[in-house]
Amino acid sequence: MKRTSFAKEECPIARSLDTVGDWWALLIVRDAFIGKKRFGEFQASLGVAKNILTVRLKKLVADGVLVMVPASDGSAYKEYVLTEKGGGLLLVLVALGQWGCGESEFALVDRKKGKRARLELRAEDGRKLELDDVQLVPAPAE
Template identity: 60%
Template sequence: MVTRTRFDDSDCPVARSVDAIGDWWSLLIVRDAFDGSRRFGEFQRSLGVAKNILTARLRALVAGGVLETVPASDGSAYREYVLTAKGEALFPVVVALRQWGEQNFFAPGEPHSRMVDREQGQQLRALEVRAADGRRLGPDDMVVRKVVRAVTDE
């Protein structure tokens, strides 16, 4: 069995994020939570994932603070999964992935699900990266300042 590489102590925010929610099942669970899924069976039906895999991913998302379990909204003995504030903060990530997918993986006119503004019913504008002063930024306009660790001789 292959040992999974962990990035939870990395200096890179992308690596830590991927460590927390980087597999496709976890991102699809988060997507479904945004779409209103709350119960294990709802996630399982939507995703068609094996129960053991779904159980492991849900536990990891709860342990990572992305989801929490709450008493069922209908008063039954069941528990439901809801996004935490940390999970809701993934909304722009899910929107960005959706928009990237729409742009790169569908032929013009090919039908696909659409995310629309609930109030107006209109499709969302494309997400943009902006500088603090409002300028639109692209990859060539940015630099990552990496953490430099001091080397010690012991």
Template identity: 60%
Template structure:
């Protein structure tokens, strides 16, 4: 808990406080891509060792990642997503789709997230109501804590 009223009552602020920096989300992204070793995270991200070590520690302490013995029997440890970490998949997909939509020109190459079974691109995520109808921002509001 925090004494900051913005963080204390706002789920978005709490989430950003935990995984809102560039490196944490990119570590989670890489974990979804199967990266699990320190040296492989460092190679993929090009991040300084001290920063990577700090972010991995924070993600483990927050139970987004957990450590386990290396699957190949070596003395190394691996970082793997927990169920709490796996639930960040929708956030990673939403960021990816937003980036694909707004940060690349029409013919600029970029990676594409596809469904493993069909090999087809994942449809654009949408916020829907109980009936499955797409909700516009004007059709929802945040009920603030008083």
């Protein structure tokens, strides 16, 4: 079954799903955030078939989420490193983790204080907002 492409959609959420709309992509990015860099590390962590992992890594590189660089140990291997665009997915992963509300083997931690951190909604003036306080609306035409 061929996947539908949302690359030409107006909605940025739909367009984003073209890159990270399958679970392997987000799990690869999660593993990159926790320090995995090599094909074998991703494969061992995820238990995904090598052919599927190859396709997903190529797509993440092509879409600018990851970049391949020479191995940091000087070996002939290549490593996958998050780009700035890939780094932007941290909030997405944290939000999914908070939404899932289950126990996790990972935690978002404040580097300075070593304490857990959470995502919150805030108004432009800094007020904390609850879900009842906000709504998703179409952006104004430019």
